[in-house]
Amino acid sequence: MGTLTGKEQSAFKLLFDWNFSLGGRFRKFLATLLHGRQTMVSFSPALSLQEIMGDSHNHARSVRKVNRILRVHFRQKKASVLGPDLSHRRMLVNSLIHTPRIQKAIAAEAAAQEITLVEAEAKARKYANEIASDFSMPVIRFLDIILTWFWNKLYSGVKINHVEPLKALAQSHTIVYVPCHRSHIDYLLLSYVLYYEGLPPPHIAAGINLNMPLVGTILRKGGAFFMRRTFRGNPLYSMVFHEYMYTLTSKGFATEYFIEGGRSRTGRTLTPKTGMLSITVRSFLRDHRKPLAFVPVYIGYEKLLEMASYLGELRGEAKKSESPLDIVRTLAALRNEFGKAWITFGEPLDLGSFLNSQAPNWKDSSGANDKPAWLEKTTSNLGDTLAGRINAAAVINPVNLVAIALLSSPRHALGEEELIRQLDGYTRLLSMAPYSDRTAMTDLDARSMIHYVENLQLIQRKTDALGDIISMDEKTAIAMTYYRNNVLHIFAIPSLISCFFVNCASITRKRFCASVRFSTLTCRQNCSCNGRNTKRWPWCKHGWIVWLQKV
Incomplete structure (x- = not known):
């Protein structure tokens, strides 16, 4: 990552940064001139003009066909780097409020709370403004400058693995990143790496506790959208949030959220929470014209920035609320050594194919307002599968x-x-x-x-x-x-196999398999894990036996 330190540091140049509403030719010329080092050149596979034209001898028709193919190609290529075009935030909020689903929820809220439709609509608009991101490419460029300096001060390097297959996937699928959650650094680091690799930074689901003065504004313009910890008892807020997520996924925006819910204080992958997965699946049911893929991401640190606070919480201390002063404390920690940070992109999971295996008739639920009967079990299995793929990476x-x-x-x-x-x-x-x-x-x-x-x-x-x-x-x-x-889960199977040889130098395959089957049966009958999917319980020693039986 050290090669990025030579990028432009001028705030003036940020005024002419690339975005979808860049303006006229002169402004585009200035952007190209000022951001020469930010220019991404991509060579796509060659197109055969002879194959495109075929046997047609109509010159005008052939020209229109070539223009159409090139126009679609460059539009898709641009979207795979910058992301789809996002209308002004005010226009987005207005479009959300006037959707039939939210209008129906506004009417229900007015009736339930005995308020006017105008007051209920004002509440819905307030919720939408509280949630929605305000994505800004100039702010992304500004954060690039700041974070480049920060990473080079904090870490001795950032190692990235298996990112190349993701670039091809991003051109054909809507991407949902599901990283493990170890630190507040996670979402900054992942967005930075994607931007560095020529992929659009995702829209990130962040807890409302991070919507702090100044910090919240910067995060929102960097792609964060904020959500409350619970939607319970507030159907209007729930509907606004669901509709916002549907807008992002249906328009093809890359999104990111942590299926563990919060940061792991123990270092293990936590049991997945299925709320955001359920919302994503329901959005996909409404519009599945473009395929959607989950990309598990493992983020590892050699030395964690929040370790002192984690140790305090494990000793029983109350969790400290986030504060803008945390930035000052972070800067004070820069004098310490933190080693390297590692990011590995796991095996993607195509949601359409997964639903085919879990609920073969899932397309019959498309456009339905209610939750299909199979949704809860399917999202639970989806969470387990994604947690397993995070561990595998x-x-x-x-x-x-x-x-x-x-x-x-x-x-x-x-x-x-x-x-x-x-x-x-x-x-x-x-x-x-x-x-x-x-x-x-x-x-x-x-x-x-x-x-x-x-x-x-x-x-x-x-x-x-x-x-x-x-x-x-x-x-x-x-x-x-x-x-x-x-x-620890990586050594589970070798550790189990070793246990069979602690008191004996050799063992027959038949006896070995019989012991495994007996232990597995005992697990399912007596263990607190109740025979649940072991990818969800990677630290359960009985779960290791189930793993071994599958192998």
């Missing part, structure tokens, strides 16, 4: 591996040579039997990993007559459980 970084090794040792300490052997064993195992084809792993050798984590001040070195001892103190050990939990 996990990144194994040096901090994860050192944490696993030291936390498994007595007093959280090992001799350096013993730790090297342990880390070498982990890397060989993961290289020979990778968790999935989307999993990424550090390319450092064991000794380099130790020095790397040592530079992050997460471990200590003590010199002894028999050699150096690598250890961590009690406070750091608690924090390191977070980084261990990030990748």
Whole structure:
């Protein structure tokens, strides 16, 4: 990411940034002239003029046909980079308010609350303004300058994996990004990476608690739309939000939300919450002319910015409310080392194909006002599948591996040579039997990993007559459980297999499979997980057995 530090820093140039309402030819000329380094050149596959014209000898008709093909091609290409054209926010709110569904909800609100239609419509308009983003390309360019500086101060690099297939998918599908949620940095980092890779930044569902003075305005212009924690007891707000989400998905805007609901305080992928998934599915049922794909995203950190507050919450302290002063605290933390950030794009999930497998008659529900009977179960399975694909795209970084090794040792300490052997064993195992084809792993050798984590001040070195001892103190050990939990599921199956050989040197396949079946049956009868989908419960040891049986 360091190559971006040479970009233009002039605020004047932002006035002539590219957007869908750029203006006349002179303004476009100035934009091209001032933003030369921001120009994206894309070479598409060649078009055969002979194949387009065919046997036609009508010159005028052939010219119109070529013009039409090129016009559609360039419109789609532009939308895949900038996103679809978004009308002025005021016009968007007006169009939302006058849709038949919201007009019906306004009438119901007026009757229920015994107020006039004008007052009820004013409430709906207030909700729409509270929710809707105010996407601005000049602000995106401004954030690009600020975040480029920020990332280079905070991290020693941002590693991106499996982004190329996404660029082709974005030209044919509406994209919904569903990343894991580890930090407030997540949505800034993901939007920045997509912009850097020539993809449109998504519209991001953010909690209303982030709609703070100044910060909320910047986030809103950067693509954030705000939502309340619950819609219960407010059918008018619920309808406005549903209609807004339908507008985004039906027009082909990329969106992003966290299916875990909140940030994980333990490092594990949390049980998915299906509210936003249900809204997306219902929007797709109303208009499925353009295919929609979910893109799971794994975001991993070698050192987390909010770790101190997480540890406090795990000790029972109340969660602190977000404040603009958090920005000052973040800037104060820039003097520390935070290692690298990692982003891996998981295997996309085509919603149409998923619905075909879950509810073959789903198209019969298209345009229906009510929730179809199969919706709850299908969205639950959808959440489990996406959580599994997020886990499958996990990144194994040096901090994860050192944490696993030291936390498994007595007093959280090992001799350096013993730790090297342990880390070498982990890397060989993961290289020979990778968790999935989307999993990424550090390319450092064991000794380099130790020095790397040592530079992050997460471990200590003590010199002894028999050699150096690598250890961590009690406070750091608690924090390191977070980084261990990030990748614990990757070692689940190898750990289970190893358990069968603890007390015996060999075991027959028949006895091995019988033990697995017995354990699985016991799990389903007696375990607190009740035999639920194990992608949703990756840390349940009985769930590992179900995984192994599938393998």
